[in-house]
Amino acid sequence: MQDNKVVYPYIPNSVPEIKAELMREVGVTDDMELFEEIPEDLQLKGKLNLPPAIRDEYSIKKHTEDILKKNINCSDFLNFIGAGCARHFVPAVCDEINGRGEFATAYGAETWADHGKHQALFEYQSMMAELLDMDFLTVPTYDGANAAASSLLMAHRINGRKKVLLPRTMDPDNLTIIRNYLQSVHQENALEIVLIDYDLVSGLMNLDDLKQKINSNVAAVLIENPSYLGFLETKAEEIGRIVREAGAEFIVYTDPISLGVLEAPANYGATITCGDFRSLGLHLACGGGVGGFIATFDDMKYMQETKDLVDGLTETIVEGEYGFATTMIERTHYALREKGKEFTGTGTNLWAITVGVYLAIMGPKGMWEVGDTIMKNARYAAQKIAEIPGIEIKFSNPFFKEFVVNFDKCSKSTADINRDLLQLEIFGGKDLSGDFPELGQSALYCVTETHSKEEIDRLVEALREVSR
Amino acid sequence: MARDKNTLLRDFHEARWDEPFIFEMSVPGERGVLVPRPCEEVASQAGDVIGELPEFIKRKTQPQLPEVGQMRVNRHYMRLSQETLGADVNIDISQGTCTMKYSPKVQEHLAARNPNVTEIHPLQDPSTMQGILEVYYRTEQFLKEISGLDSFSFQSGGGAHAVLANAYIVRAYHADRGDDKRDEIITTIFSHPCDAGSPATAGYKVITLMPDENGYANLDAMKSSLSERTAAIFITNPEDTGIYNPRIKEYVDAAHEAGALCVYDQANANAVLGIARAKEAGFDLCHFNLHKTFSAPHGCMGPGVGALGAKGFLQQYLPVPRVEFDGEKYYLDDNCPNSIGRVRSFLGNFPVVLKAYMWIMQMGADGLREAAIISVLNSQYMTKYIRQIPGVVIHYAEGKRRLEQVRYSWEKLKEDTGFGTEDVQRRLVDYGVQHYWMSHHPWIIPEPFTLEPCEAYSKDDMDEYLSILRQISKECYEQPDLIRNCPHNAPIHRLVKTELNDYEEIAVTWRQYLKRNNK
Numbered sequence: 001m002q003d004n005k006v007v008y009p010y011i012p013n014s015v016p017e018i019k020a021e022l023m024r025e026v027g028v029t030d031d032m033e034l035f036e037e038i039p040e041d042l043q044l045k046g047k048l049n050l051p052p053a054i055r056d057e058y059s060i061k062k063h064t065e066d067i068l069k070k071n072i073n074c075s076d077f078l079n080f081i082g083a084g085c086a087r088h089f090v091p092a093v094c095d096e097i098n099g100r101g102e103f104a105t106a107y108g109a110e111t112w113a114d115h116g117k118h119q120a121l122f123e124y125q126s127m128m129a130e131l132l133d134m135d136f137l138t139v140p141t142y143d144g145a146n147a148a149a150s151s152l153l154m155a156h157r158i159n160g161r162k163k164v165l166l167p168r169t170m171d172p173d174n175l176t177i178i179r180n181y182l183q184s185v186h187q188e189n190a191l192e193i194v195l196i197d198y199d200l201v202s203g204l205m206n207l208d209d210l211k212q213k214i215n216s217n218v219a220a221v222l223i224e225n226p227s228y229l230g231f232l233e234t235k236a237e238e239i240g241r242i243v244r245e246a247g248a249e250f251i252v253y254t255d256p257i258s259l260g261v262l263e264a265p266a267n268y269g270a271t272i273t274c275g276d277f278r279s280l281g282l283h284l285a286c287g288g289g290v291g292g293f294i295a296t297f298d299d300m301k302y303m304q305e306t307k308d309l310v311d312g313l314t315e316t317i318v319e320g321e322y323g324f325a326t327t328m329i330e331r332t333h334y335a336l337r338e339k340g341k342e343f344t345g346t347g348t349n350l351w352a353i354t355v356g357v358y359l360a361i362m363g364p365k366g367m368w369e370v371g372d373t374i375m376k377n378a379r380y381a382a383q384k385i386a387e388i389p390g391i392e393i394k395f396s397n398p399f400f401k402e403f404v405v406n407f408d409k410c411s412k413s414t415a416d417i418n419r420d421l422l423q424l425e426i427f428g429g430k431d432l433s434g435d436f437p438e439l440g441q442s443a444l445y446c447v448t449e450t451h452s453k454e455e456i457d458r459l460v461e462a463l464r465e466v467s468r
Numbered sequence: 469m470a471r472d473k474n475t476l477l478r479d480f481h482e483a484r485w486d487e488p489f490i491f492e493m494s495v496p497g498e499r500g501v502l503v504p505r506p507c508e509e510v511a512s513q514a515g516d517v518i519g520e521l522p523e524f525i526k527r528k529t530q531p532q533l534p535e536v537g538q539m540r541v542n543r544h545y546m547r548l549s550q551e552t553l554g555a556d557v558n559i560d561i562s563q564g565t566c567t568m569k570y571s572p573k574v575q576e577h578l579a580a581r582n583p584n585v586t587e588i589h590p591l592q593d594p595s596t597m598q599g600i601l602e603v604y605y606r607t608e609q610f611l612k613e614i615s616g617l618d619s620f621s622f623q624s625g626g627g628a629h630a631v632l633a634n635a636y637i638v639r640a641y642h643a644d645r646g647d648d649k650r651d652e653i654i655t656t657i658f659s660h661p662c663d664a665g666s667p668a669t670a671g672y673k674v675i676t677l678m679p680d681e682n683g684y685a686n687l688d689a690m691k692s693s694l695s696e697r698t699a700a701i702f703i704t705n706p707e708d709t710g711i712y713n714p715r716i717k718e719y720v721d722a723a724h725e726a727g728a729l730c731v732y733d734q735a736n737a738n739a740v741l742g743i744a745r746a747k748e749a750g751f752d753l754c755h756f757n758l759h760k761t762f763s764a765p766h767g768c769m770g771p772g773v774g775a776l777g778a779k780g781f782l783q784q785y786l787p788v789p790r791v792e793f794d795g796e797k798y799y800l801d802d803n804c805p806n807s808i809g810r811v812r813s814f815l816g817n818f819p820v821v822l823k824a825y826m827w828i829m830q831m832g833a834d835g836l837r838e839a840a841i842i843s844v845l846n847s848q849y850m851t852k853y854i855r856q857i858p859g860v861v862i863h864y865a866e867g868k869r870r871l872e873q874v875r876y877s878w879e880k881l882k883e884d885t886g887f888g889t890e891d892v893q894r895r896l897v898d899y900g901v902q903h904y905w906m907s908h909h910p911w912i913i914p915e916p917f918t919l920e921p922c923e924a925y926s927k928d929d930m931d932e933y934l935s936i937l938r939q940i941s942k943e944c945y946e947q948p949d950l951i952r953n954c955p956h957n958a959p960i961h962r963l964v965k966t967e968l969n970d971y972e973e974i975a976v977t978w979r980q981y982l983k984r985n986n987k
Contacts, residue, residue, distance in 0.1 A: 025852060041717075048614060104571070180809055184650045261527055288717055312976045316961040362766070
């Protein structure tokens, strides 16, 4: 059978006979008559200049796999990069559920026909609420940085103040995202961002600097716990007291996988908890597996200031049956356009469903164990690395899964060490020398439950070798 | 049993599992999965890591998560998925403006399962991510050609987010020129709400143009709104009504004359692929939703990508890092002093970009054009027959050919029967299709519904959908009882309240539900 006419598998009506029939139906003889409303001078002359198509499924798969083979992945090499995107164990059921076509290809429809989607999102919100020991979450936003930025704007709307204090130790990339978000066309409408210094020995926030900078113009103070640089902010309780006494919101940015063993920020004074849920059942995917959450207490003052969609549990006409309905839709730009709280849109809901699956399958015991494993593995790694002559662990304070390794007493820069580690098939920790020059030649190492003793030992041996 | 050959209607019932909440399934002690534990040597060397922490930072009471064995967790979520009608299982013509096209499985599998996607850390040395960077780079070249613009960024996590980033670029552009008066943007009521909401979040005052008697945003109103305060126009074309504004160039020219930038919301560009481009219409910035036009799935609302395009003179403002190619290797460029910086962490949603890359490569130039042609042909075919359904009215643009979608109205049905678009919407699921999209707010067109039979749907799919609409219209006129309490064949029945606003009725988490019900 020879036929020059291409029939596209994803375009059923490209079958010539069907297409001809449809054209007859709508009264056109030429394709371009369909587009008669587009003036000729706006129509594209000629064809798009794109590479020849690869039409068959086998070949496109092969073609793409071949491009991707140019990567070296974290199963090929041993990875110790985290920096807000640590590699964690992903239970197979998480992949199974987010691979379900029903979920993967559904969209924003409300209630009846998508009841299961709404229940899954409700359960995500519910289990996150338990983990965070707070009461209210919407569906998630793009990532932790965007959640932090929105939390700060919430604080501004709650108390009308226009300055926010952030820790100097925070992720500089997240900081630029926040700066963009708090900026405004007119300077007087922007929120001012002030950074609080930290103690170079412990890593902790400098409370004198905080006390000096906090005043009745401060809308919120945000801390990270665990911090970007890994250490635990063990003065968080005191910071919270200072912040609340000043009438500001105390926002804590947290890593949810730590909360099986670490206290929920709500219980040491956080009034808003936010963060990224990427540690909960998602793959690295080159930074694709991220999503931002914001949690508040059961208080309208806070709930009504959230910006993203959420559905709540409600009754149907059948007694005992429940469904889900849009909740406080007037917060959003879907309802009120520019009068909504902030913009909203398609976020990361498939990942939220996945996070729900992860928390359901882990349970309280699993969350405790994973936190315990991470802390022990990371401590073990830091202890072993600290034994290497010329290498030091930077901060004295306890940490969760990341810690700063300093190479100042080696003859090599962090960049050199990472290059040499790469030769030994190891991805060394993120180089901090550009973002935190005061830390000298340092790198941020990340150790999780996915690292075995043998792998940690291999890193230690490699560091010993390359730092000589 | 099969679909009725004459009526094309199905005897459908969606799964109804009466599935409890995961919390109600909890059995103390059950485990869903076991996680790695430190070996003895690690544990003893590390010591009592948690015990040494200050008291306040140790978790005092374990989170009240459910305790459920793995098979039951899996079954629970399988059941919930069965109670969801994604584009994979229904004729998803319903969600107009959203372009619910087929997401090819070869793309889905590769993005979800290939370790060279799933196990890549975004901060790896670029020499170990050449494949990732190549996909970014090549996809950027494709979108440059498809739009005619000069540069693309894939950092934004969705369409509204790309509009926000575009508003940042507008802000940076005028600030760089020392022009601090421009604090207004102009959009149209039939442009997506984010064209108002996102610039407002960036600090802009929003002016919204209403339609004239033909459904076009009023050009005279726009001209009189333009001033030295106008920073940009944010506009869709074709708009949500499916009407293409043939005078779009005049809007763009007028805005440029006033010193404003022109931003094209092409979230849904399905009608114009290979047919018309942002460049020829004179736009400075645009964005495409890769999860709509370029086949990546919608994922119950994300993750997505809003691919943001800019003309040469605005390229300097795009988010960093930029993916560049020096002829031999791909690299990341952070050294862009005028860049707006970042809008999202890392490099954006790579898996979504990968799917778009594979889709464009499979379609080629001819295939993209065919997708546009068939999506418009499909929509015009459906319009021909929907127009004939009792109760339907089509506002505006009489005699004009609309493009890939149409906003219809049940205005007449409402007058005749008292049933409006929400009643019809509720009944759809009884025939196995998803709720249709009515309209963004406010409803300029009364009793609206918006359909988009994109290229993925066959003639038979469309005929079935038409039969369903015809049948429901008939029921509204002849069997009002059937409509009053529908749906009948969905996982649940009709809600008593469809909007929750008061504190007492808000329960978005299990613990709020328990509290509200004194449990």
